């Protein structure tokens with residue numbers, strides 16, 4: 001079962017798909033790639049909007065898309081890509097941004113994007129609090145990207161918290177970022193995959209391309225591990241089960 005845990009496919013809500021037509025084209029391409037479930041994860045910036053307003057807008061965009069979807073399209077799980085901010089620590093309503101239906105159970109797994117900057121001790125402390133004090137479970141979005149801004153040691157500290165890691169298929173198709181992804185995988189920091197698809201013509205790699213590269217390097221077992229994790233998240237299994 002191919003699950004894409006990171007995408008910007010909802011029409012007109014962020015810097016992803018601009019229109020219903022574009023969203024449908026993206027879903028056509030995903031269906032062709034054999035993706036069965038895709039998490040729609042529009043950007044959420046707590047400095048720009050409230051959770052309530054964001055969810056209203058997101059649900060409207062989803063309803064518009066749902067009405068036009070074809071049976072062969074991947075099923076959609078609604079989520080958000082939440083940009084880390086110190087103000088998020090201790091926010092009870094955060095769980096409302098977690099991944100939830102219609103193609104999954106109501107989960108408490110939330111995609112958290114880090115700022116494109118050094119990962120400081122303060123940030124590690126905040127994410128630790130979010131992962132342990134609240135009702136949400138944290139998935140760190142495109143873990144490999146932060147290696148462009150901070151040391152492997154800092155990323156390791158982040159990933160050794162009670163969190164899961166997602167990498168982008170696209171990063172597996174470029175030599176340098178592929179090496180970074182492989183290093184993260186060898187350290188056990190990668191649990192889920194995504195495409196982070198924004199636009200139909202941006203050239204984002206397909207999930208299948210990423211899977212093929214991973215299978216060549218780490219074998220079928222690793223792909224089964226990713227699939228197992230994907231199912232567990234969609235069923236809202238305890239994070240400890242996935243972290244082993």
Ligand SMILES: [Fe+2]
Nearest residue numbers: 006007081196
């Ligand atoms: Fe994204």
